[in-house]
Amino acid sequence: MNTQSRISKSRLAEQFRAFIDPDFVITDDETLKPYECDGLAMYREMPMLVVLPETVEQVQRVMRICHENGVPVVARGAGTGLCAGAMPHKEGVVLSLAKFNQILNIDPIGRTARLQPGVRNLAISEEAAQYGLYYGPDPSSQIACTIGGNVAENSGGVHCLKYGLTVHNILSVEMITAEGDRVTVGSDGLDSCGMDLLALLTGSEGLLGVVTEVKVKLLPKPEVAQVIMAGFDSIEKAGDAVGGVISHGIIPGGLEMMDGHAIVAADDFCGAGYPRDAKALLLCEVDGTEEEVHEHIAEAEALFRKLGATSIRTSQSEEERALLWKGRKSAFPAVGRISPDYYCMDGTIPRRYLAKVLLEMEKMSEEFGLRVANVFHAGDGNLHPLILFDANVPGEFERTEAFGSKILELCVEVGGCITGEHGVGVEKIRQMAVQFNDDELQQFHDVKAAFDPTGILNPGKGVPTLKFCQEYRSIEHKQHKHEEADTAHG
């Protein structure tokens, strides 16, 4: 499915300018530059051109022209993605959905919202608040990221442990196919007949279609929410406490963990009052009715004490709850103050292996000579190790990538997977060869070909070629043999 453009840049731009405001058909290097990467700025590529259509019909015409001429298309929302999924193709078009930013309808009775793909995640909840409703998935970038991008990456967030990922919170999407046809997948019902194509499209990273409308479910705001902050003197104890609270039958609205590096950095950043001597900290939020929250908070506090918490503080007001979360929410920029650069990884493991994996990571940190800070969604086993490095030191980014790669392989080894919510994109395409065998990858290629026979939609992302995988496995195998030999001789 290799794409090969059959049209020049100037001719393509001319065709687009016939139906899109010429100011929004971008061809000059200066204006193209901001589109060269998404939120993972280590991976960059300049696109051939960028278009910003403002109607669905214009999107259809863009797709038809690209399809006829074999031009790759990379759909883009707010560009906050963290796997280089929206990194441009050098011979392709970036199709920005930024102008599709309207909330089309909110139905407070049906608890749904119809949205254009460029609507910001947080804007949905802000608009729904007047009806006592909100939208569940809340990725850290929710102030800027868009619902179209959330569908493409199957985004999660702090509250997805209890309320699910994007796939659990949408009812239907309208999308434009590679050929430019407009189709709707899903329905207003909880289930649709036939195969579940909506689940297939969610998280497909722009490989199967371009989303032009999304219908989401809205949730009633919980009556009460309280958060417990529990400090521990070891990562193992904190990891065991995560499993303890969940197996006790309490499903927190959010259950987050931070390690020693992150605790100090976040506390320095915003003065959240975190226990600075703790090796690990849990933030456990319980929401629901007053009685339910009261009961579960008491049970969780008792459990944390029993499981070795060295300090416990429970929010007694909305202000205190917001302060305790402020440290967690600002942890990434806070870590940015203690290192010139950091690389945010994303992998998921079974909860019971949290302590084991975190300790393994500490060992790897020493081996690679790079610090790692952990701030992550402990409740659903979704790790976000932040590898601290300095891009100005030659070879340090390559070492960082190698460290990240080993973390993802460890996730697979314990039965987890190489992404929790950031997606595969370009970043994790190598590790797909570790997660899946050739038969499975071929199935993915077949699905892709069924939606996009000429392969113009986001080519080179998400699913690696089988040849690439064989080469990667072969290199890994040789490295492993070398390491074994070194150990034997050492």
Add this chain to the structure above:
Amino acid sequence: MADQIQTMQEQVLQARSNGQKLNIVGGGSKSFMGRQSDADASTLSLAEHTGVVEYHPVELVLTVRAGVCTLSRRILATHPPSAAPWPVTCPAPPGPGRAR
């Protein structure tokens, strides 16, 4: 509590080599709804393919084989497999006009 995977695998492979259609049946609780199977299809029953594969309360995960009935799953979700009243007698499939 039986792992029938090998028997089922053989049945599928044989059906494939003979060009035989298979009608996949679980508890048969929806058979009254009128979805007719082909007359020339043979039945691949999952009803005997039962048992707990993995139980991880920390993960809120229970892995059971495909023939385990819903009632059993509900009991297993609240009791460790060793303490559950196993095997659970699953109710007979409902039919038209019978309580469901």
